[in-house]
Structure formats: structure tokens, C-alpha cells
Amino acid sequence: METHPPLTDRECAELDAHWRALNYLAAGQLYLRDNPLLREELRPEHVKPRLLGHWGTCPGLGLVYTHLNRVIGLRDLDALCVWGPGHGAPAVLAGSWLEGTFGEVWPDVGRDEAGMARLFGGFSFPGGLPSHTAPVVPGSIQEGGELGYSLAHAYGAAFDNPDLLVVCVVGDGEAETGPLAASWHSNKFLDPVRDGAVLPVLHLNGYKIANPTVLSRLPEGELDALLRGHGHEPLYVTAEPDTPAPHVHRAMAAALDEALERIGAARRAAREEGSAERPRWPAIVLRTPKGWTGPHDVDGTPVVGTWRSHQIPLARVREEPEHLRALERWLRSYRPEELFDGDGRPRPEVLACVPRGERRLGANPHANGGRLRRSLPLPDPAAFAVPVEKPGASSHEPTRVLGGMLRRLLEDTEERRDFRLMAPDEAESNRLGEVFEATPRAWQGATLETDRNLGPHGRVMEVLSEHLCQGWLEGYTLTGRHGLFTSYEGFATIVASMVTQHAKWLQSAREVPWRAAIPGLNHLLTSHVWRQDHNGFSHQDPGFVDHVLNKSPDVVRVYLPPDANTLLYTADHVLRTTDVVNVVVAGKQPCFDWLGPEEARAHCARGVGIWEWAGTERPDGEPDVVLACAGDVPTQETLAAASLLRDRLPELAVRVVNVVDLTRLTPRSRHPHGLPEAEFDAVFTRDRPVIFAYHGYPWLIHRLTYRHAGHERMHVRGYRESGATTTPFDMVLRNDMDRYRLVMDVVDRVPGLAVRAAGLRQEMQDVRNRHHRWVREHGTDLPEVAEWRWPG
Numbered sequence: 001m002e003t004h005p006p007l008t009d010r011e012c013a014e015l016d017a018h019w020r021a022l023n024y025l026a027a028g029q030l031y032l033r034d035n036p037l038l039r040e041e042l043r044p045e046h047v048k049p050r051l052l053g054h055w056g057t058c059p060g061l062g063l064v065y066t067h068l069n070r071v072i073g074l075r076d077l078d079a080l081c082v083w084g085p086g087h088g089a090p091a092v093l094a095g096s097w098l099e100g101t102f103g104e105v106w107p108d109v110g111r112d113e114a115g116m117a118r119l120f121g122g123f124s125f126p127g128g129l130p131s132h133t134a135p136v137v138p139g140s141i142q143e144g145g146e147l148g149y150s151l152a153h154a155y156g157a158a159f160d161n162p163d164l165l166v167v168c169v170v171g172d173g174e175a176e177t178g179p180l181a182a183s184w185h186s187n188k189f190l191d192p193v194r195d196g197a198v199l200p201v202l203h204l205n206g207y208k209i210a211n212p213t214v215l216s217r218l219p220e221g222e223l224d225a226l227l228r229g230h231g232h233e234p235l236y237v238t239a240e241p242d243t244p245a246p247h248v249h250r251a252m253a254a255a256l257d258e259a260l261e262r263i264g265a266a267r268r269a270a271r272e273e274g275s276a277e278r279p280r281w282p283a284i285v286l287r288t289p290k291g292w293t294g295p296h297d298v299d300g301t302p303v304v305g306t307w308r309s310h311q312i313p314l315a316r317v318r319e320e321p322e323h324l325r326a327l328e329r330w331l332r333s334y335r336p337e338e339l340f341d342g343d344g345r346p347r348p349e350v351l352a353c354v355p356r357g358e359r360r361l362g363a364n365p366h367a368n369g370g371r372l373r374r375s376l377p378l379p380d381p382a383a384f385a386v387p388v389e390k391p392g393a394s395s396h397e398p399t400r401v402l403g404g405m406l407r408r409l410l411e412d413t414e415e416r417r418d419f420r421l422m423a424p425d426e427a428e429s430n431r432l433g434e435v436f437e438a439t440p441r442a443w444q445g446a447t448l449e450t451d452r453n454l455g456p457h458g459r460v461m462e463v464l465s466e467h468l469c470q471g472w473l474e475g476y477t478l479t480g481r482h483g484l485f486t487s488y489e490g491f492a493t494i495v496a497s498m499v500t501q502h503a504k505w506l507q508s509a510r511e512v513p514w515r516a517a518i519p520g521l522n523h524l525l526t527s528h529v530w531r532q533d534h535n536g537f538s539h540q541d542p543g544f545v546d547h548v549l550n551k552s553p554d555v556v557r558v559y560l561p562p563d564a565n566t567l568l569y570t571a572d573h574v575l576r577t578t579d580v581v582n583v584v585v586a587g588k589q590p591c592f593d594w595l596g597p598e599e600a601r602a603h604c605a606r607g608v609g610i611w612e613w614a615g616t617e618r619p620d621g622e623p624d625v626v627l628a629c630a631g632d633v634p635t636q637e638t639l640a641a642a643s644l645l646r647d648r649l650p651e652l653a654v655r656v657v658n659v660v661d662l663t664r665l666t667p668r669s670r671h672p673h674g675l676p677e678a679e680f681d682a683v684f685t686r687d688r689p690v691i692f693a694y695h696g697y698p699w700l701i702h703r704l705t706y707r708h709a710g711h712e713r714m715h716v717r718g719y720r721e722s723g724a725t726t727t728p729f730d731m732v733l734r735n736d737m738d739r740y741r742l743v744m745d746v747v748d749r750v751p752g753l754a755v756r757a758a759g760l761r762q763e764m765q766d767v768r769n770r771h772h773r774w775v776r777e778h779g780t781d782l783p784e785v786a787e788w789r790w791p792g
Contacts, residue, residue, distance in 0.1 A: 004074075004257040007250050014352040015066055015249045017339060018098065021350045022062040023293055024334040025094035025116070029123035030055060030312060031327060036116040037336055037344055042328040044318045051317075052124035053131045054087030056310040057171060059292040060203050061091035064169055065361065066353065067252045069099070071260060073355040078163050080366045080479075082142060084150030084180075085171035085203065087131045087311075090123065092140065098346055099354045101138040101362030105514045113344025135509035138362035141369070141478040143508075146501050148177030149471045154198045155186040156475020157366060160417040160459075164196035164366060165263070172204045172213035179467035179498070184230040186468065187281050189442045191456055192270035194417065197263045200232070200283040205290040207307040216287070223285070232283040235259055239288045241296070241304050255284050276456065278444040295330050298323070369480030370516025376419060376482050376575055379408045381568035385597035388565070391613060392592045392639070392790025398632070399486075399526050399588040401564040402571055403434035406484070409575075410438035410459060418481040422461045422469035430486050430526045431588040435460055470495040474502050474521065482519045482575060489525035489585060490532060492544035499523075503551040503581050510554065510579060520577035526588045529696070529719050530633035530732060536725035542696035542718075545662070548583050549700065553671035558583045558662040560695055562635040563593050565600035566660060573604065585695060587632040589728075592790065594635070607661030607673065608683060613792060614639055614656035616646050622685055623655035625750050627742065630659040631695025634718075637732055638693045640739035643791055645746060648760050652750070657683055665704040680708050687713070689749040693737050694718040715745055729781040733771060740764040 007015070028036060030053040035046040061083060072079050083092050096102040097119055103110035109118045122128030133140035142153050154168035174180050190198065204216040215223060220236075227234045235255040239248045259282040266279035291309020296302070303309045314330070317323045339350050358364060365371045384405045386396050406421065413419040421427065421435060428436075440455030441462050447454050461472055466487060473483045502521055509515040525544060532539040548556050557580050561567040567586045574582040594611075595603055603609050617623050629638035635658060645654050659665065666674035675683070684690055687710060694701050698718035705711050717737040724734070732738045747753045747761040754761075771782050780786065 004261070007253050011070075012246045012249050014349050015070060015253070016245045017347070017350045018069065018353055019062055019066040019245075019249075020334045021098060021339040021346060022065060022091060022094045023059055024331060024336050024339065025097060025119070026058040026062060026090035027055065027294070027331060028116070028120045029053065029090045029093065031317065033121040034117065036120050037113055037340060038328065038331060042324060042331075044324060047318050047324070047327075048121075048125065049318070051312045051315060053090060054311050055090075055294055055313055056207070056290045057085040057088045057203065057205060058091040059294075060205055060286060060288040061085065061088045061169060062094065063248070063252060063288070064167070064201055064203075064286070065091060065095035067249075067256055068167060068361060069353045069355060070253065071256050072359050072361070073353060075260065076359065077165050078359070078364070079165040079167060079361065080141070080157055080364050081139065081361055082150045082154040082157070082166060082168040083133050083140065084144060084147070084169050084174050086144040086147050086174070088144070089129070089131050089133050089137060092133050092137055093119065093123070093129065096138045096362035098350065099360045099362055101360055104363075105138055111345055116344050135505060135512045135515055139364060139367045141367050141475070143501065143505055145504070146497060147171065147174040148179035148467075149474070149498060149501070150174065151180055151183035151198075151200060152186060152468055152471025153475035153478065154200075155183070155190060156472040157479045158190060158196035158198050159420065159472065159476055160194065160481060161196040161366065161479065162194050165199065165260075166196055167199045167201060169201045169203050172202065172206070172215045173208040175202065175215050176213065179471060182465045182468050183471065185463065186472070187231050188278065188444050189461060189463070190281070190444065191442065192266050192279055194457055197267070197281065199259055199263065199281075202227075202283060202285045204285060204287045205292070206305065207290050207310060209310055210307050227283055227285070231278070231280055233262065233280050235282060235284050237284060237286045239292065241289045241292065252286070258282070259284055293333070295326055298326065366479045368514070368516055369478050370518045370578070372480035373516070373519055373578070374416070374418060376409065377412045378572055378575055379405060379412065381405060381565075381572045381601070382597045384408070384568055385565045385600070386593055388593045388596040391594045391792055394593045395590045396564040396593055397431050397588055398561070398564040398567040398586045398591055399524070400431035400434070402567050402586075403432040405568055405571065406432060407434045407438045410435055414438070417459070420459045420461060420473070420476060420481070420483045422473045422483060422485040424466050424469050424487055424491070425462050425464045426486060426488060426527070427460055427462060430488075430524075432486060466491055466494040467498065470498045474498070477519045477521055480518060484522045484524055484575070486524040486526065488527040488539065489529060489544065490527075490539040490541040492523065492525050493541060493547065496544060496547045499548060499581060500551065503548075503555050506555040506579050506581070507552045517578035520574055520580045520582050522574050522582045523584065524571075525583065525585045528585055528587060531587060531589045531728060532723075533726050533728050533731050537723040540719070540723040542585075545583060545585065545696050546700050548581060549662070549704070551581070553663070553666070555579065556581050556583075556663075557673065558585075559660055560585050560631045560662060561604070561660055562629070562632050562658055563591055563595060563600075565593065565595055565597055566604055569601050569604040570660065585631065591632050592636060603658070604660055607664040608657065608659045608675070610683060611656045611658055614642050616642075616650070616652065616654045618653050621653065623653040623688060625652065625746050626655045626657055626684055626688055626690040627746075628657040628659065628684070628690055628692040629694070630662060630692075633732060634693035634695055634737065637737060637739045637742060639790055640788055641742035641746070644739060644743050649753075649757060652746075662704070665701065667707045670707065677708065686710050689746075690714045691742055691745045691749065692716045693742060715749060717741065717745070727775050727779070727781045729771065729785045730775050733768060738768070740767050
């Protein structure tokens, strides 16, 4: 194996100069608002009035930044770094400022004394820079505000990027989270031929906010066995508070060189020699003291190497003169006069290891993935649409129909490889099995004769971890590629917090002018609440939609296509979007076909529409009642109720409204997809009762519509946490969303019907009671329900 010579004394000195400069800049951001180069004695007014931020992890992150610069320049690497520790932004900001990328994207923060002062003064200050690696930080693809996702993001970035090296710094506190613990398995899905490489750097600095970290206290043999058990070959770099800097730099350089040589050997074996064996990828374990190079103790209490250095080691520098002097001694210990010239610019020896152009960590285009985004070659949905001679005359499984379109998309992106499907062991269960005619499941492990659809170059990612599927897709889209995550609806809430973080990233990124738009983050939720009758109550939860719609309206969209053709056109739409989180809820069970291809296209474009063929409106007046619906099962129950009303109350003018885009229900002032007031009134009327059958929790519809005039006339039926292992119709009846209950609601709410149609209401209640007895005796739904067809 090729080896690289050890560092020369000059290289070691240059690396140390860069690292000291980075540490100085990181510490300066925590404390200073003026006097950035300490040209005069430090005074209280030079210090920020509120000290916010985290020091403990910064020196270790800075060491990684410095040494990545060296190997990138030396080997001409295309490299991206994912910074896992949540509050490590001062180190990353310092690195991007030193290399010049920060001043390029934010010209008023250039590489001079004035720019340094703005960098310091803006950190953790109102209107300034956050303490996480947010979208304003060049080179970042995740904020890290919530820990656990860095390694999954790193692998997502590496998929289908064969020349990319993704280094991922994993904090030892972060390593205790469930998503990160599962992420170590990602190497079993990394294709050494067509994917990039991921180099984890496990940063052990010993403590979280106030407690030791688990991995830092493991005996080295146990930690080594853990990492080897995950399929890695670990390399160790250890620094103590008094370890001489040259020793640390030489050890870190040697570890990185060794890791890169192992990665190169694995790639050559797979790409040139045809090896099919899964590589044992390297990982670096970097053990450094918490708060390294900072104040050793404060008021006689140890700080370096303890939890006390996690945030602000010297907290009372404006009030305590001795603390102020200690801060000045700390900052001057980096010898800033050796690092910056008279104008505050980094000296040449500080920048000797910094790469040029887009090779700089802050300038790599993969970290601004919209720059690399290409529109997908989406096939025409009409080519996969099902024929519909008349509404309700046929039925199909919507997601199975969609599977055909996704298969074509996977075929058409085989060469460019910028589309993937993520599924927690559910692609076939969710009726998307046709995709396997285009590509197998990604798999680098052993295979048996009985296995199906496994392959080393597959682009369907299946692992029984919603966290991994979500994290991989986020990393994939953040670096400019497209994808779809499909899951059982009831388990989507497992990743709700991850979606929150991504939505916040998107919202913040929209305010950063140099961030290019990235592909939408697309979720297909199926095996949904109304057809989990066989799996029971534990699988019945439509709450993911509620969670998503709590986020900024600029970045969230929710769609409920009622049949196969509307699902095709909805999918076509969401796969074209950028800078949003899309949620599509659709069924996998046989569903009536309501709209032909052209009608489906138009209906999806509107997002909400009147189905004139389903109602009994008079052409010369308003309806007496509006039956609205959103979702496939609510649509079926609404149309069944409309059919009953047509037969039993033919004089009643009924309007049927179907909603595909749920955000159309909000006022235009509250969401960019919202209906203007006049359009909302035209569809739902201003004064007639609206009976709304909704897929999920009914109060969401009230929340979306409450600012519209006449909101009080809207009566919503939906899921009310009444579930069991039962029959499909019993599910809707248990939750009072069945067709008979909807007819009763019409009788109760249309003026004059309560007396005139009392007999019909009683009849509907009798049918409900009969169903209750029937289903417990026969275990099936009533024949008139199971065999129902739209009479039109």
C-alpha cells in the first residue's frame, strides 16, 4: 500500500499556524465585539454584553478543518465535510473565513481587520450568525441543531457521487442518539464503484453539557470492537492537554493519510480489479480534551478536559477584572500578531495549507447542492394513467400504478444516477414493486439463493430504520439530487423531528441569497390509517400531516390524491418542486377510479374542485349543502353519501367538493397555495352547511379554514383515535366518518330537514347498528357496503 512521508518541520509549523488562527477566531467569536486583534489592552466594553456559544468542541473541529485542508490540496480531493457536533459553528466559520469563502459570499466580512470585527460581533448576536452550522455558513449541509443525523447525511451525500469524499465529524454526545447509532450500518449500502466514500471521524472530547459521554469512557478495546463490528477499521489520534502540538499534527496527518490510502485501495479493488467484497472502510477516532487550548482552570476550578468548558469557559469577564485578564491571556496565547498582518489579513504561512477555488471546504459545490441540481427527465403521467370510462366503474391500486412511472424514471436516470427511492423494507408492501424491474435494492452484504432484487449498484434503499431512510434522502437532496421516501403512514412520525430540522433549514436557506434551490424532500405515505384494519390500533396514526403543517407555510405542502390518476399527476408535480417538504398520502389498496387522465391533471392543477357529476346542484342556484372530502377513503364515503341523498332526497341540491392540495383550504394571506377569499366562497359557498370528510384528525381542517368567513358552518369528520383490528368499513364507522353518518349530518344541519327527513335519519342509524352486529358475527362488512359501486 502506498504510504505518504511524515510531516516536515515546516509543514508542521504551517499547520499549527492555521490551527492557532482558527482557534483564535473561534474564541474571538464567543467574546469580542471590538478590538479584534488585541491592539490595545482588553477592556469590558470590547466584550459582548451577552456571551453565547460553545467552546468545548471547537479546537477538535478546527484540527479536522486544518488537516482536511492539507490532504485536499496535496491530493486534489473533491471533499465535503459534515459537521455533526451541534454547536461547533465558531470553528467552521473560522475555517471558511480563513480560506476566503465566507468573505466571498458575505462581502462585508472580508479577510481583514474590519471583516474580523464583523465576524466576531455578528456571532450569536441579534441579526447575526447562529451557533450552529446553519445555511449562512459556507460548506455546511446541516445545521446540527438536533443531534444524530450527520452520518446519515454524509452517506446520502456520497451516494451516486463516485469522486466525492465525505468526511463526517461525529460528536461523542451525538453518538449516543438512536439515529446515529443506526447510521453506522450505512456502510453496508455504500457501493465502492458508483458511490463516493465516507470517512467518519468520531470526536471524543469526553463530555456533553454536564455529563460524560458513553463512548469516551469505554475501554479502548471495547470501543475498537464496536467500530470493527460495524465494519470499520479504526485509526486513533489522541491528544492530552499538555501534548506538544507537533506530536498532534503528525499523528493526525498520519491517520488521515492512512485512511485515504485505504479508501483508495478499496476503490481500486472494486473499480479496477472487480472485487465484489464489501470494503472495511476506515474511521478515525480523535480523542481531544474538552475545551482544549482554553483556560486550564477558572477561580481554581478545572476547566479544560471537563464539562465546564462545554459553553463559555469564562462567563463573567465584564464583571470580574481577573476573568477579563484571563480571557486576554487566553487569546494572546495563540500569538495573533504572528498570524495576522497589520491589516488583519492572515499571513502566508497561515494559508499555506488552504486549497484553492472550489476545492476549499467552504466552496465545494456539493455543499450548495442547488448549483448541481438538474431537472428530472420525468415521463408523461398520461402514459401510465388508467382508462376511466366513467367515474367509479373500475378500480386500481394507486401506488401500484405509480410504481410503473417510478420504474420508468429509474430507467431514464440510470446513467445520470440522480434519483433514488428510500423505503424502510416497504417498497413491495406498498405496491411499488415494479421499480425492481429497473434497479435492485442497494446491498453490499452476503446473498442467498432465495434472495430477490438485491444488487451492489441498486438505487432502492431499504433498511428497517425510518431515521436512516430520511437522513439518506436529506443528504441526497441537500447535495442536489432527487428522491422519494415511502413509508407506512403510521410510522412516518418517527422522523417528524428530522423533518422539522430540514424544514427549518429550507426556511433559513431561502433568506441566504447565494444558496441555490435544492430538490424537494418528498414523502409518500401509504398503508394509511383507514386501511390498517388488519394490523390494528398501533398502526393507525395520520398525525404526520398535522406535524408538517405546523411548519412555515413557505416550505411545506400536503397532497391527498383520491385515486390512481390523481396520484400520478401529484407525483409528477412534487418531483419538480424545489426548497419544500412534500407529503403525499395515497392508498395502496384497490380504490375506485374517479377521474380520467385529463380530468386528473386539471383537478390536481386546481388543488380543489367541484365534482359536478357527483352532485345534484340546480343550474340556477346555490346548493343546499356541500359535501367535501380529502383522501381516498373519505372520497369514497362522501360519494356513497351523495348517492344515498340522490336516491332518498332527490329534491336536495348537493355539491361535492374534492380537495387534493390540503393547503388550498388556508387563506391566501396565510399560505402561498391558499385560496383567495372569493374563490373559497365560490367553492364552499358563504352560508351553506359544509360536511367535510377528512383523512386525518378533523381539527386540522378547522385550523386551516378558521379565518375564512362562515367557518362555523363547517362540520368535519375524520379519525378520532378509535381504532382496532377490524374491517375496513368498521374503521370509518367507529370514527363516525361513514356514509350513513354523513347523511345524518346533512339531515341535522340543512335547515328544515331535521323534521322532514327524520325517518331517513333513523334509517341511517339503524344501518349503523345493523353493521355493528353483522361485523361481529360474520367478520366482514355488510354486503351493501362491500359490494357498493357508484351508480353514475
